[in-house]
Amino acid sequence: MARTGLSGLVVTDPANLYYLTGYNAWSFYMPQCLVVPLAGEPQLFMREMDAQGAHYTAYLPADLVHGYPEHLVHRPDRHPMSWIARRAVDVGVLDDGPGARIGVETDAAFFTVRGYRALQDGLARAQLVDALELVNWVRAVKSPLEQEKMRVAGEIAQGVMQVAIDNVEPGRRQCDVVAQIQYAQTLGARKLGGDYPAIVPMLPTGETAGTPHLTWSDLPLRSGEATTIELAGVYHRYHVPLARTVSLGRPPAELARCADAVTEGVQAALAQLRPGSTGQLVQEAFAASVGRHGYVKRSRVGYSIGIGYPPDWGERTISLRRGDLTRIQPGMAFHLILGMWMEGWGYELSEPVLVGAEGAERLAPLPQELTVKT
Amino acid sequence: MARTGLSGLVVTDPANLYYLTGYNAWSFYMPQCLVVPLAGEPQLFMREMDAQGAHYTAYLPADLVHGYPEHLVHRPDRHPMSWIARRAVDVGVLDDGPGARIGVETDAAFFTVRGYRALQDGLARAQLVDALELVNWVRAVKSPLEQEKMRVAGEIAQGVMQVAIDNVEPGRRQCDVVAQIQYAQTLGARKLGGDYPAIVPMLPTGETAGTPHLTWSDLPLRSGEATTIELAGVYHRYHVPLARTVSLGRPPAELARCADAVTEGVQAALAQLRPGSTGQLVQEAFAASVGRHGYVKRSRVGYSIGIGYPPDWGERTISLRRGDLTRIQPGMAFHLILGMWMEGWGYELSEPVLVGAEGAERLAPLPQELTVKT
Numbered sequence: 016m017a018r019t020g021l022s023g024l025v026v027t028d029p030a031n032l033y034y035l036t037g038y039n040a041w042s043f044y045m046p047q048c049l050v051v052p053l054a055g056e057p058q059l060f061m062r063e064m065d066a067q068g069a070h071y072t073a074y075l076p077a078d079l080v081h082g083y084p085e086h087l088v089h090r091p092d093r094h095p096m097s098w099i100a101r102r103a104v105d106v107g108v109l110d111d112g113p114g115a116r117i118g119v120e121t122d123a124a125f126f127t128v129r130g131y132r133a134l135q136d137g138l139a140r141a142q143l144v145d146a147l148e149l150v151n152w153v154r155a156v157k158s159p160l161e162q163e164k165m166r167v168a169g170e171i172a173q174g175v176m177q178v179a180i181d182n183v184e185p186g187r188r189q190c191d192v193v194a195q196i197q198y199a200q201t202l203g204a205r206k207l208g209g210d211y212p213a214i215v216p217m218l219p220t221g222e223t224a225g226t227p228h229l230t231w232s233d234l235p236l237r238s239g240e241a242t243t244i245e246l247a248g249v250y251h252r253y254h255v256p257l258a259r260t261v262s263l264g265r266p267p268a269e270l271a272r273c274a275d276a277v278t279e280g281v282q283a284a285l286a287q288l289r290p291g292s293t294g295q296l297v298q299e300a301f302a303a304s305v306g307r308h309g310y311v312k313r314s315r316v317g318y319s320i321g322i323g324y325p326p327d328w329g330e331r332t333i334s335l336r337r338g339d340l341t342r343i344q345p346g347m348a349f350h351l352i353l354g355m356w357m358e359g360w361g362y363e364l365s366e367p368v369l370v371g372a373e374g375a376e377r378l379a380p381l382p383q384e385l386t387v388k389t
Numbered sequence: 390m391a392r393t394g395l396s397g398l399v400v401t402d403p404a405n406l407y408y409l410t411g412y413n414a415w416s417f418y419m420p421q422c423l424v425v426p427l428a429g430e431p432q433l434f435m436r437e438m439d440a441q442g443a444h445y446t447a448y449l450p451a452d453l454v455h456g457y458p459e460h461l462v463h464r465p466d467r468h469p470m471s472w473i474a475r476r477a478v479d480v481g482v483l484d485d486g487p488g489a490r491i492g493v494e495t496d497a498a499f500f501t502v503r504g505y506r507a508l509q510d511g512l513a514r515a516q517l518v519d520a521l522e523l524v525n526w527v528r529a530v531k532s533p534l535e536q537e538k539m540r541v542a543g544e545i546a547q548g549v550m551q552v553a554i555d556n557v558e559p560g561r562r563q564c565d566v567v568a569q570i571q572y573a574q575t576l577g578a579r580k581l582g583g584d585y586p587a588i589v590p591m592l593p594t595g596e597t598a599g600t601p602h603l604t605w606s607d608l609p610l611r612s613g614e615a616t617t618i619e620l621a622g623v624y625h626r627y628h629v630p631l632a633r634t635v636s637l638g639r640p641p642a643e644l645a646r647c648a649d650a651v652t653e654g655v656q657a658a659l660a661q662l663r664p665g666s667t668g669q670l671v672q673e674a675f676a677a678s679v680g681r682h683g684y685v686k687r688s689r690v691g692y693s694i695g696i697g698y699p700p701d702w703g704e705r706t707i708s709l710r711r712g713d714l715t716r717i718q719p720g721m722a723f724h725l726i727l728g729m730w731m732e733g734w735g736y737e738l739s740e741p742v743l744v745g746a747e748g749a750e751r752l753a754p755l756p757q758e759l760t761v762k763t
Contacts, residue, residue, distance in 0.1 A: 040602040041588055044498070044700035064688055064730055068593075068600025085688040086712070089705050091521050094496075121502035122468075124418070125700065128495040128505045129519070145503070147465050190582030194575035201568035201605075208564030208607025214415055215585045219442075226442025228416040231575075233582025314438055314459040325699040326418035326499065331463050338460070356438055 016053055016118065016149070023109045024051040024118040024146055025134065027126035029324040031150040032059075033252055038073035040065060043125050043324065045088065046095040050108045058108045060099040062088065081106070096130040100137025111138040118146030124326055151332050154321050156346040161253065161321065162369055165348055168255040169367060169378030170204040172248025176257050176379065179216070179246065180386055183261040185238045189218060189231040196246055203250065210249040213323035214256075217245045224260075224361035227354055239264045241385075243354075243363040247328055248379070254320055254328040256350045257379050258365035261386045273362045274385035276308035277353050281366060281383055284316060284335075284351055288368055288375040294339030301353065310355065317351040320367065345372050390427055390492065390523070397483045398425040398492040398520055399508065401500035403698040405524040406433075407626055412447035414439060417499050417698065419462065420469040424482045432482045434473040436462065455480070470504040474511025485512040492520030498700055525706050528695050530720040535627065535695065536743055539722055542629040543741060543752030544578040546622025550631050550753065553590070553620065554760055557635045559612045563592060563605040570620055577624065584623040587697035588630075591619045598634075598735035601728055613638045615759075617728075617737040621702055622753070628697040629752045630724045632739035635760045647736045648759035650682035651727050655740060655757055658690060658709075658725055663748040668713030675727065684729065691725040694741065719746050 016024055026049040032038045035049055038059060047061035058079040059069055066082030073080070083098045103109035109117065117138065120126055135143050157165065178199040182192045196216045203209035219229045221240040236242060245258040262270065283304040287297045294317075301316050317335035320328060328350075333341045335349060352365040364383060368375035390398055400423040406412045409423060412433060421435035432453040433443055440456030447454070457472045477483035483491065491512065494500055509517050531539065552573040556566045570590045577583035593603045595614040610616060619632040636644065657678040661671045668691075675690050691709035694702060702724075707715045709723060726739040738757060742749040 039604070040600070041591060041604055041700070042602040044588075064601055064728075067730070067732075068597060068603060071597050071600055071603060086710075088689065089692075089703075089708055119502070121506075122504070123501065124499050126502065127497065128493070128500060128502055130496070131502045132495075188582055190575050190577060194572045197571040197575060198568045201564050201571055203564060203607065206607075208562055208605070211589045211604065214418075217415060223442060223445050226414065226445055227438055228414040229442065229445060230413070230415055230585065231582070233577065233580075315462065318463075326415070329463075334463055336460075354438075356441070358441075 016051070019118070020116050021118040021144070021146070022053050022115045024149065026051060026150060027120050028123040028150070029125070030322040033322055034150060034154055036073040036075055038069055039252065040072060046099070046130050048099060050103050052108050055108070058103070058106065060102065062095070094129050094133035096133035097137045100134050104138070109138065111141045113140045115141035116144050117141050118149060119143050120148070121145045148332055151330050154330055155319055155332055156344055157321060157348055162346065164251050164253040165255060165369060165378060167205065167207055167250040168248045168253045170248065171200065171209050171250060172246070172255040172257040172367065173379035173381055174204050175199040175246055175248055176244065176259055176381060179244045180259065180261055183236060183242050183263065183388070185263050186235050188233045188235050189220065190233045192218065193231045200246070200248065207250060210252055212247040212249050213254060213325050213328040214247065218242050219361065222359045225356045225359055227356055227361070236263060241266060241270055241360065243361050245363060252322045252324070254323040255367045255378050256320065256328055256365065257367060258352055258354070258363040259381065259386060260362050260364065261388060263388055265389060266385060266387060270360060270362060271385065272308070273310065273355055276305045276310055277355065277362060277364050278383050280304035281351065281353060281364060285366060285368070285375050288343065288349060288351065288370060290343055290345050290370060290372065292343045294333055294335040294341060295337050297335045298337055312353070312355060314354070316353060317349050320348050320350045343370055345370055393492070394490050395492040395518070395520070396427050396489045398523065400425060400524060401494050402497040402524070403499070404626070404696040407696055408524060408528055410447040410449055412443055413626065414446060420473070420504050422473065424477045426482050429482070432477070432480065434476065436469070468503050468507035470507035471511045474508050478512070483512065485515045487514045489515035490518050491515050492523060493517050494522070495519045496705070522705055525704050528704055529693055529706055530718055531695060531722055536720065538625050538627040539629060539743060539752060541578065541581055541624040542622045542627045544622065545574065545583050545624060546620070546629040546631040546741065547753035547755055548578050549573040549620055549622055550618065550633055550755060553618045554633065554635055557610060557616050557637065557762070559637050560609050562607045562609050563594065564607045566592065567605045574620070574622065581624060584626055586621040586623050587628060587699050587702040588621065592616050593735065596733045599730045599733055601730055601735070610637060615640060615644055615734065617735050619737060626696045626698070628694055628702040629741045630694065630702055630739065631741055631753045632726055632728070632737040633755065633760065634736050634738065635762060637762055639763060640759060640761060644734060644736060645759065646682070647684065647729055650679045650684055651729065651736060651738050652757050654678035655725065655727060655738060659740060659742070659749050662717065662723060662725065662742055662744060664717055664719050664744060664746065666717045668707055668709040668715060669711050671709045671725070672711055686727070686729060688728070690727060691723045694722050694724045717744055719744055
């Protein structure tokens with residue numbers, strides 16, 4: 016904040032709120048924020064009914080948590096962010112004087128245009144500036160405690176994927192498989208309970224397997240079709256996403272060939288996921304490997320992971336792709352996801368990893384082949 | 390649109406996209422929208438990998454679905470909405486001439502400030518104006534087909550709540566109960582599969598029961614404590630939320646007294662939920678009833694329901710509260726939620742209803758008392 020000349024920062028991304036204070040509740044569908052001053056304690060601002068219990072999860076004492084009144088909810092003519100702006104100035108955590116520069120998260124879900132305008136109107140002489148994922152970037156390198164939580168999440172992910180693979184059988188409805196996945200996700204691992212994922216389990220199947228973000232239906236799985244499964248293990252909001260593909264019956268030659276190429280490509284990419292490397296080098300390693308088999312992948316091959324809230328478990332910072340020159344460091348975590356979405360079919364394989372001094376530690380080390388059930 | 394002088398409408402709320410086109414996938418974490426012109430077919434704009442499979446759920450033909458290239462994802466220096474603005478003008482679905490007024494959803498969760506600015510920059514001579522939940526308001530009255538979907542969702546909700554009540558037992562971990570809830574939610578009812586809820590199951594318990602939006606932990610439930618359960622049954626994205634409270638052991642006198650007052654108050658509120666009434670009358674009926682027992686509830690007693698996507702299953706239109714004078718009509722649906730969140734304890738009871746010519750049809754008619762397990 017000092018480096019970019021910010022006197023205050025208004026944090027609205029629930030993952031950033033959790034990272035900075037521990038605050039954790041499904042209250043983000045209403046306007047709420049943490050205001051971080053350049054000096055002094057941050058303060059929370061949220062709906063009254065949520066403010067009264069914020070101390071169950073946030074470390075902040077009650078007098079640093081402010082609740083706006085209920086009558087501000089869902090009004091076309093007023094917005095809670097106006098109240099928040101005034102209160103933040105009153106309690107001295109925001110400076111609305113001329114020259115004050117206040118950072119806001121302009122690409123965060125849940126910080127709406129109307130909320131932004133209400134905040135700006137309430138801070139007329141201050142200048143709102145784009146904080147450009149400032150807190151998200153701080154989150155990129157995980158502390159030892161965070162790494163431990165990700166290892167637990169990895170164990171959950173691995174166990175859940177095994178449940179998913181076991182349950183993909185001809186005649187079972189997609190929703191039956193997802194019900195088993197969710198059950199396992201929430202039960203957790205090592206007697207530690209699982210948390211809810213930022214994205215529901217996805218299992219595009221048959222001809223829709225080329226459509227990565229389709230959610231389930233109640234149609235049955237059929238012999239002769241492949242299903243791509245993408246899910247996450249979650250512990251204390253830390254996410255380890257994982258993707259695999261299951262073929263019911265002998266796979267078509269083109270799917271088997273693609274799977275083999277990706278299994279080879281993932282080794283090349285993993286070898287590049289080490290301190291000092293870059294997202295660009297990882298992408299190039301994968302592209303060169305699958306390119307030898309005639310495949311081209313246009314989308315990125317992965318992204319930074321850690322804390323997640325709906326709608327996304329990515330950190331919205333580092334992408335593993337051409338042009339990303341961020342230096343990879345120990346403590347970073349990535350979801351290396353190799354999705355090949357073709358016309359009418361698809362293949363997915365992923366590796367969630369933690370970067371250590373020696374290279375990538377696989378967090379959910381399942382076999383890297385296409386699972387074929389005959 | 391004609392009445393408010395709009396030549397185009399940019400729809401970003403996933404529930405509105407689904408309502409208008411049937412499009413349904415977990416792709417809303419990336420910028421996407423439906424552009425609705427005053428005359429002619431609407432057109433979809435989304436990430437390339439999602440655009441190629443949009444026709445599996447949206448009724449629109451492939452040439453009315455446009456995919457932006459992958460390299461625009463998560464860049465600090467460019468935004469997919471700039472591409473969308475240009476493409477929408479090129480294909481003639483948006484007018485960027487002077488005097489053009491284009492509606493946008495300024496309080497929708499996934500339409501970010503950066504997205505808004507990129508859209509505005511790409512439509513320099515057009516004026517972006519607040520559409521004020523235009524599509525959400527159209528959704529308020531449900532068609533017979535929508536009502537049938539809500540009845541299915543109601544059956545799911547009722548069955549799931551029974552599972553939840555059965556599973557709340559001393560020594561069971563919160564996550565164990567939630568795992569059972571989610572399993573039942575996704576299995577569905579009547580051989581029809583359940584869909585994912587816009588909000589995860591919430592079960593604040595013990596002293597945290599006064600904190601409505603806390604999610605689960607892996608701590609065990611304990612004798613002598615009460616648990617408030619809020620969940621939804623979902624079918625084809627239509628939500629029927631439901632709340633109940635379970636006491637493990639004899640409830641404290643203050644909880645039992647509150648529950649009795651609310652059981653009486655809910656009858657008064659339900660009687661007012663009929664065509665020609667208003668949210669204000671419903672709130673007043675409840676307030677007068679519980680007021681006779683010395684209770685005051687500051688928050689609204691309900692809201693309009695229907696299609697839902699994370700982070701919220703409310704429609705963000707009608708609230709059942711003082712000042713809301715919207716005329717209640719047949720085909721509207723509400724979640725009448727009577728949450729009493731006190732210091733260190735809480736009580737919740739809700740009734741999801743469909744308004745018919747004769748009055749409120751309860752969608753999940755479970756007993757309206759506090760469940761006591763001894």
